[in-house]
Amino acid sequence: MELRLKKDKIMNNDSDFDLAMQKIWTNGALVSEKRKSDDSLKHGSTGNTNASKEVTKSSVLTMRCTPSEKAKWVNAAKGQKLAEWVTEALNNEAEKRPHK
Numbered sequence: 001m002e003l004r005l006k007k008d009k010i011m012n013n014d015s016d017f018d019l020a021m022q023k024i025w026t027n028g029a030l031v032s033e034k035r036k037s038d039d040s041l042k043h044g045s046t047g048n049t050n051a052s053k054e055v056t057k058s059s060v061l062t063m064r065c066t067p068s069e070k071a072k073w074v075n076a077a078k079g080q081k082l083a084e085w086v087t088e089a090l091n092n093e094a095e096k097r098p099h100k
Contacts, residue, residue: 065073070082077085 073086074082080088
């Protein structure tokens with residue numbers, strides 16, 4: 001989309017567009033709007049506070065398996081999410097073995 005401001009001035013990016021939007025039409029007259037400070041541009045959204053956890057899981061474990069192995073694990077999970085079931089199974093097994 002190409003928008004012309006003044007005689008042959010073409011806006012090619014968002015910052016040009018933002019500057020142009022400072023001027024608005026009100027009651028049939030062109031009025032300049034004062035540029036907002038950086039503080040007023042912040043959205044104020046804090047995200048989903050219900051999703052926050054005491055311990056965040058930031059490590060990732062990736063593995064390859066055969067389709068039949070995965071099918072066995074999904075069936076063994078009995079409706080539990082596979083990631084939850086695998087985590088529980090690994091933690092239980094790790095507790096059984098002595099730490100070196």
